[in-house]
Amino acid sequence: MRRGHAQDASAGTPTPDWQVRLLCGSVQLLLIEDDTEAARFLVKGLRESGFGVEHAADGRDGLSRALEGQFDIIVTDRMLPHLDGLGIIERLRARGIGTPVLVLSALGSVDDRVRGLKSGGDDYLTKPFALAELLARIEALLRRGAGGAHSTRLKVEDLEFDLLARRVTRAGQEVELTSRELKLLEFLMRRAGQVVTRTMLLEGVWDLHFDPQSNLIDVHISRLRQAIDRGSDHPLIHTVRGSGYVLRSDA
Amino acid sequence: MRAELFKTSAFRLSAGYTLLVTLAVAVTLGSAYLLTESLISDEVDLIIDTELQSLEARYARSGVPGVTEEINSLIDSWGRIGAVYMLTDANFERIAGNVTHWPFDGMPVERWPEFEIATIEPGRRAVHPVRAAVRTLPGGDLLLVGTDISQGRRFAEKFRVATLSGIGLSTLAAALTGFWFSFRLSRRVGEVTRTCQRILAGEPGRRLPVAGSNDEFDALAASVNRVLDRLEEQAGTLRATFDSTAHDLRAPLHRLRTRMDTLLLHSPPLEPAVRESIEAALRELDRLQRTLATLLQIALAESGTPLASPAAVDVGELAVELVELFEPVAAEKGLRLACRQEPHASVQGNRQLLAQLLTNLIENALKYVPTGGRVEVAVRKLTDGVRLVVSDNGPGIAAENRSRAGQPFVRFSAPAGEESSGLGLSLVAAIARLHRGRLELASNEPGLRVVVDLPA
Numbered sequence: 001m002r003r004g005h006a007q008d009a010s011a012g013t014p015t016p017d018w019q020v021r022l023l024c025g026s027v028q029l030l031l032i033e034d035d036t037e038a039a040r041f042l043v044k045g046l047r048e049s050g051f052g053v054e055h056a057a058d059g060r061d062g063l064s065r066a067l068e069g070q071f072d073i074i075v076t077d078r079m080l081p082h083l084d085g086l087g088i089i090e091r092l093r094a095r096g097i098g099t100p101v102l103v104l105s106a107l108g109s110v111d112d113r114v115r116g117l118k119s120g121g122d123d124y125l126t127k128p129f130a131l132a133e134l135l136a137r138i139e140a141l142l143r144r145g146a147g148g149a150h151s152t153r154l155k156v157e158d159l160e161f162d163l164l165a166r167r168v169t170r171a172g173q174e175v176e177l178t179s180r181e182l183k184l185l186e187f188l189m190r191r192a193g194q195v196v197t198r199t200m201l202l203e204g205v206w207d208l209h210f211d212p213q214s215n216l217i218d219v220h221i222s223r224l225r226q227a228i229d230r231g232s233d234h235p236l237i238h239t240v241r242g243s244g245y246v247l248r249s250d251a
Numbered sequence: 252m253r254a255e256l257f258k259t260s261a262f263r264l265s266a267g268y269t270l271l272v273t274l275a276v277a278v279t280l281g282s283a284y285l286l287t288e289s290l291i292s293d294e295v296d297l298i299i300d301t302e303l304q305s306l307e308a309r310y311a312r313s314g315v316p317g318v319t320e321e322i323n324s325l326i327d328s329w330g331r332i333g334a335v336y337m338l339t340d341a342n343f344e345r346i347a348g349n350v351t352h353w354p355f356d357g358m359p360v361e362r363w364p365e366f367e368i369a370t371i372e373p374g375r376r377a378v379h380p381v382r383a384a385v386r387t388l389p390g391g392d393l394l395l396v397g398t399d400i401s402q403g404r405r406f407a408e409k410f411r412v413a414t415l416s417g418i419g420l421s422t423l424a425a426a427l428t429g430f431w432f433s434f435r436l437s438r439r440v441g442e443v444t445r446t447c448q449r450i451l452a453g454e455p456g457r458r459l460p461v462a463g464s465n466d467e468f469d470a471l472a473a474s475v476n477r478v479l480d481r482l483e484e485q486a487g488t489l490r491a492t493f494d495s496t497a498h499d500l501r502a503p504l505h506r507l508r509t510r511m512d513t514l515l516l517h518s519p520p521l522e523p524a525v526r527e528s529i530e531a532a533l534r535e536l537d538r539l540q541r542t543l544a545t546l547l548q549i550a551l552a553e554s555g556t557p558l559a560s561p562a563a564v565d566v567g568e569l570a571v572e573l574v575e576l577f578e579p580v581a582a583e584k585g586l587r588l589a590c591r592q593e594p595h596a597s598v599q600g601n602r603q604l605l606a607q608l609l610t611n612l613i614e615n616a617l618k619y620v621p622t623g624g625r626v627e628v629a630v631r632k633l634t635d636g637v638r639l640v641v642s643d644n645g646p647g648i649a650a651e652n653r654s655r656a657g658q659p660f661v662r663f664s665a666p667a668g669e670e671s672s673g674l675g676l677s678l679v680a681a682i683a684r685l686h687r688g689r690l691e692l693a694s695n696e697p698g699l700r701v702v703v704d705l706p707a
Contacts, residue, residue: 018333038506045513106501128505128540130533131512180575206576210548211541212610214617220581242515242530 027142028052029212030069032076032088033104044138045131050137055169060081071099073141075134078105085251089120100141104129106150136195143194153191157249159228159236161189175227180205184224188237197244221245267431270646272425273418280414291403292382296363299384302334303396310388318394319347333399335368335381355467357386358393365400380404390653394671406530439468443475451687493550500543508536546675549659552604552681561599566637567592567600568704573609574628585622589611592630596637598705600686608682611675612641612701617683620645620698634665636688636706642696651671652690 025209029051033039037175039055046053056062066074066088074092076085078213083091083136085103090098103121117124122144123137136198152230158171168175177185188196198217202208221237238246288411302325310318315338322336326349336349354366364385367378378493383397442460450457458479459472487538511529512671515521521529574590580587598605609628614628620643648656655661657680660673679701 028590035502035506038509041506043507045509045516048516048518094707106497106505127501128508128536128542131509131516162633206572207602208545208576208606208610210607210610213541214577214580216576219583220576223579249579249702 026052027052027073028071030054030062030071030074030076032056032058032059032066032074032080032085034058034077034080042131046135049135059085059088063088063218066092066097067095068098073138074099074101075138076101076103078220086121091099093120097115100144102134102137103170104143118174130158130242131190132195132198132240133197133199136197136243138202140191140196140200143191154186154192155242156189156192156236156247157234159189170228170232177224177227181220181227182188183227184220191247193246193248195240195243195246204208253353257383258435259440261433261440262429265433266427268423269425269429273422276421277418280417284407284410284414286405289530293401295382295398295400296384299382299396299398303384303386303394304313306396307386307388307395310390310392310394315346315390315392318388322347333379333402335383335397335399336680337393337395337397339395341393343393346392348395353382354383355385358387366397387604413668434502443472445517450479450685453651455479479557490550490640493547497543497550499574502659504536504540504543508533511536542674545678546659548604548607549674549678549681552678552685560600563597564600564602564605565595565597566605566639567594570607570609570628570630570639573613579611581626583618584617586617586620588617588628589625590628590630591630593632596630598686598707600705604682608679608703609639611642611679612703614643614674616643616645616699621644624698632702636704639703639705640696640700642698642700644695647694647697647699648692651696656692657690 010102027050029046031042031046031053033042033055034057036057039057041196043053043055054065054071056065060082062074062076063081063083070174074088076088079086080088085105089101090102100122101120101123102123104125106125106127120140125137125233152163154163160167160169161182163186166179167179168182170187184201184205187201200215201220202211221239224250225237226237229237234250236247236249238250240246306318306321309321318338322338325334335348335350337350337353338346339353340346343353343357350368354368355364362384363382365380365382367380369376369378373585379399379401382396382400384394386394395550405677421649439462446457446459446507454493458476461469461472461476463469511533514529520526551619570590570592572587578588611624622627624644626641626643629642631638631640657676659677661676683703683705686705688703691702691704693700
């Protein structure tokens with residue numbers, strides 16, 4: 001999430017209209033997972049969420065499918081028979097294939113995570129995870145590279161964020177925010193229309209790779225909401241039950 | 252290194268050893284010198300005494316002429332070398348002998364008076380010290396018998412120089428040996444200490460160096476290495492068991508989770524009651540998962556691996572960030588959460604784990620301190636590290652329970668509605684240990700004061 005991978009993701013760059021394709025079931029996802037029972041339910045969940053899913057049960061099979069097929073995203077387990085997840089990424093990248101890869105792992109330490117991301121994985125998720133978390137992260141990876149990463153202004157409806165001046169206005173009215181609230185808002189606005197989980201916010205805004213027990217994020221979001229949406233007929237920050245938050249216009 | 256060497260017990264030992272050697276050598280050589288010197292002068296004195304007696308006997312037999320004759324014959328004959336004789340009248344006027352004039356001012360008071368005579372030797376003028384004895388003969392004449400003691404003096408001088416340099420050299424040798432000995436000793440002990448520290452700091456594979464000289468250090472190192480091998484083996488077995496258990500637990504948890512998540516996606520949508528129970532079960536699953544994750548983290552921290560690649564972490568900055576993160580939650584509970592920190596309070600460590608440590612301490616405080624209370628996080632620089640203090644004015648922990656607080660699954664009555672895994676402080680303790688730090692719980696009078704000292 002913190003690594004700009006957009007420039008070398010040319011081979012599998014998601015089209016901006018991927019959501020439309022998702023609805024038609026034409027976003028292709030490759031799942032490489034040796035735990036067949038877990039895979040069965042994962043495939044079911046992903047299909048019901050609108051993905052076209054192919055499943056490979058070991059590393060070698062996974063790699064050959066990844067090389068043959070046209071996938072928008074690859075979700076792979078870290079530990080696999082024959083060839084592990086990181087090995088698959090290495091070989092794909094060596095052939096110039098930049099399809100975004102999400103690594104799943106039962107290893108949970110921060111160092112494992114760092115190693116996973118270093119070896120070319122685009123995101124890393126520790127098992128067990130909520131399906132909502134996986135979907136949100138897949139969505140984030142698919143969207144990456146589509147957004148204007150270099151723009152200096154973010155705009156969602158009448159909410160505007162001047163990134164250079166670090167100034168936020170809502171319907172032309174200036175909104176006072178702390179530097180951390182600005183960071184939080186920027187994170188949400190850059191992913192406007194996309195579900196962002198609490199874990200993603202902790203990682204992206206606070207650089208914390210563990211889940212505190214408190215309802216920290218909810219309190220921070222509710223403060224931000226106070227500042228952004230108070231007195232407005234069109235709230236922009238919405239809670240997605242069981243997943244997280246999304247910033248989007250209601251229309 | 253130099254200053255440290257003087258503080259070592261090896262150095263103190265060798266300094267004492269040097270002193271002892273110096274004393275022993277000084278006593279031995281000094282008494283040999285004194286003994287030899289007195290032996291030489293005793294012999295001279297004996298000769299002088301004997302000659303005086305024989306001259307006195309001659310005087311008794313044949314008076315002044317007899318003694319004169321005797322003296323002259325003694326001088327002329329090849330008698331002993333460096334012999335000095337003189338016979339004078341009561342007014343110190345010379346009658347006979349090989350000394351030109353009376354060498355003393357009147358009658359000498361010492362039993363063995365000494366004087367110097369000048370002699371002409373080929374090419375140079377020399378001054379010879381003479382040791383003598385004087386007797387008053389019955390007729391009032393004075394008889395002086397002496398011996399040139401320059402030989403003895405020279406010998407004694409040489410002996411003294413030899414003695415002193417002997418003492419000096421042996422002191423030097425002892426000091427050098429001692430220094431070398433203490434240097435070697437402190438170097439080898441230092442190696443052991445450094446290796447142990449590195450093992451503690453997360454390099455469990457490291458072993459004590461064995462020099463191959465088969466000395467007691469090698470024996471010690473070999474034994475310690477065997478202990479370390481055994482410990483590592485056990486830790487490895489434990490970790491493998493733990494890892495596979497954790498993995499075995501995670502896989503079914505993962506399947507369960509995915510299965511239930513997929514259930515929620517069911518179309519047509521589930522009945523609200525069914526949906527609610529699934530969500531409740533998922534929340535329980537969340538708790539289970541968190542406990543498992545914490546256990547895994549404790550195990551990982553205890554294994555020392557996360558510090559394999561430490562980086563500088565500004566604890567003060569981290570405290571500010573986390574206090575800012577938790578401040579809204581504290582405010583919502585009616586608590587005051589404040590931070591006090593000194594700049595550049597950095598340690599070498601793992602940022603995520605140190606953040607977890609602080610998070611657990613702050614969460615604990617927020618959990619136990621009742622509304623209206625305050626929690627303070629303070630970061631202070633120590634001479635060789637950083638002190639992190641999280642203090643509150645809540646109920647605290649009774650003194651008799653404090654030592655147990657860091658043990659897994661020990662929990663003290665959590666306020667209603669708060670879940671407690673009983674692992675929070677265990678993880679704090681494990682992370683502190685991993686950073687070679689120290690965790691201490693104390694009373695904040697009233698409240699709890701948790702102090703974590705981290706070396707830089």
